[in-house]
Amino acid sequence: MPSSRLACFCVRNARLAAGLISAVALAACGGGGGGAGNAAFFVPPAQQPAAPAPGGTSGESTVLMRIKPEAVGVNCTLGGARVEAGLDADNDHVLADSEVTSTQYICNTTAGADGLSTLVRMRAEPAGSNCAQGGSQVLAGKDLNRNEVLEDAEVTSSAYVCGGAPGATGAAGAVGSNGRDSLLAFAAEAPGGTCAYGGQRVQSGLDLNANGVLDAAEVTATAYVCAAAPADTRWVSVTASSFQTESNTGYQANSSTGVTLTLPPAPTVGDWIKVVGVGSGGWTIAQNAGQRIDTRGLPGGTDFDWRPVSPAGSWSGIASSADATRLAAVSTSGELYTSDDSGATWIPRLMGQPWSGIASSGDGLSLIAASNGGALYRSADGGLNWTNDGSSRAWSAVASSADGSHLVAAAYLGQIWTSADGGGSWTARESSRAWRAVASSADGRVLVAATNGSQLFVSTDYGVSWTPRASGQFWWSVAASADGSTLYATVDTGAIWLSTDSGTTWEAQTVSRDWRGIATSADGRYVVAATSGGRLYESSDSGRTWRATSDGGSWTAVASSTEGLKVAAAKAGSAIQLGTRRTSTTLGTAGSISGGQQDSLELQYVGGGVFMPVGYVLANAAFVVR
Helix, strand or coil: CCCCCCEEEEECCHHHHHHHHHHHHHHHCCCCCCCCCCCCCCCCHHHCCCCCCCCCCCCCCCEEEEEEEECCCCCCCCCEEEEEEEECCCCCCCCCHHHCCEEEEEECCCCCCCCCCEEEEEEEECCCCCCCCCEEEEEEEECCCCCCCCCHHHCCEEEEEECCCCCCCCCCCCCCCCCCCEEEEEEEECCCCCCCCCEEEEEEEECCCCCCCCCHHHCCEEEEEECCCCCCCCEEEECCCEEECCCCEEEEECCCCCEEEECCCCCCCCCEEEEEECCCCCEEEECCCCCEEECCCCCCCCCEEEEECCCCEEEEEEEECCCCCCEEEEECCCEEEEECCCCCCCEEEEECCCEEEEEECCCCCCEEEEEEEECEEEECCCCCCCEECCCCEEEEEEEECCCCCCEEEEEEEECEEEECCCCCCCEECCCCEEEEEEEECCCCCCEEEEEECCCEEEECCCCCCCEEECCCCEEEEEEECCCCCCEEEEEEEECEEEECCCCCCCEECCCCEEEEEEEECCCCCCEEEEEEEEEEEEECCCCCCCEEEEEEEEEEEEEECCCCCEEEEEEEEECCEEEEECCECCCHHHCEEEECCCCEEEEEEEECCEEEEEEEECCCCCCEEC
């Protein structure tokens, strides 16, 4: 018997106590097999008989019993258990040593061969002939089928532990003081951002002023019980070429020539429509004056509209302010241009240097440009005036923090250099390598640098120390999110690689192409990458899926606004292109969204003339947004 186990019973008469002791003894002596046989059981507190309530009385003397381990000795040569019993003289429901009047021993016997285990289990005994107040029945028997479960057919003895008679009800407690009532208030919640289909707003709090009303100042918690979406959609099959829709209705576009469905003209917030393409002609959702559809999150809903914005040039690098109002571009043939009107006009600034790269602060005023075989050039006024550091290195790339104070520059077959004072002074950092590209987080703390034919290198301490990451590749360009957690890297004739843990681990995301420059939004969600001899590719889901955009050409470099909705892309021998990412359809009757057969879309009106998608199924490549 484990020394930590102790069973104590409250029994209401001596004869029952003796019977229970006999039952336990019988169970304990039931088996051997493999070791000294013994059995013991423990009554959980929840199954022990209830004690009388304070002030109550019981009609019989209280007998207590307990079982303790008995060490090897005079009483039990092989050890066992000592069963003690006695009257509960002090009525504390605990059998004290001084109350013990009867002691019996259940001793282990010599190990038998192939014996059966004895099992004990308890079950509730309802009030009746065995226990007037209910209690527990203790069952014991040999485990005949050796499944370690005492089945009813194996029970050979039983005893009852009965509850005592209920005691008298105790005195009521004292009335508390300074109590406050807790109040609830219910109000209708209109359809909207909290409850798409409306519902109830539940507010709670203490009635501090004891006026029986939950005042606004007393509200400490608010919860919402929202109505579910309508369970039964009323569906209308449409075969006509055009149809005026109604709110809260589903439409099946069932035509081989296409169906145009016009949005409800006067919806209320929370109204919705559903469209499903049944026929091969597909469907188009048209708009009324003042209406538009938010397309963010829809495949094809964030495509770019591109337009040329600069003179033609052999562009090698481009930089953008946070809002893409200020742009700067450099070419290998020696031109450096700036624009302060989102590319509408361009002004030549510095000429005659074989520029390899350029970087900008968030406001577009602090610029740094790298000359391959020359110096680093800095401007603090958006490109009006320039100074250089007097160096002469094969500078290949530069990057800047958002405030322009932390700068990093890489030299091909040279070192990486960093500056913490806006380029006033520079410190050589990592060893000489074939550095090709470098990117910085917004604060300049996280840096990533690419080599031609070796690994990526990452720094998380402003460039003081660098750690090699990823495998050896012919890396071409890198980009970093504002916080430095999301990093991108392109490979010449390879894949685009993504890291979401500040460069610790990397994973290839795309098929092999001749990738060139890459740029990302501040949150890392929107990405644009260039290819040589191909098209630009964009992603709106942090690089997991990619779609071709723009026309073809020898794209070299890209730069993105902070939100990722505007991108400037440089192409060798051509004009710089400015792309504006769509976030909605065109306002009014000129805007629309279309899908094909088996495509479906559910829109909900959110106010201000705007419908938002709340669900879609896409069987074709993408929705067509106009």
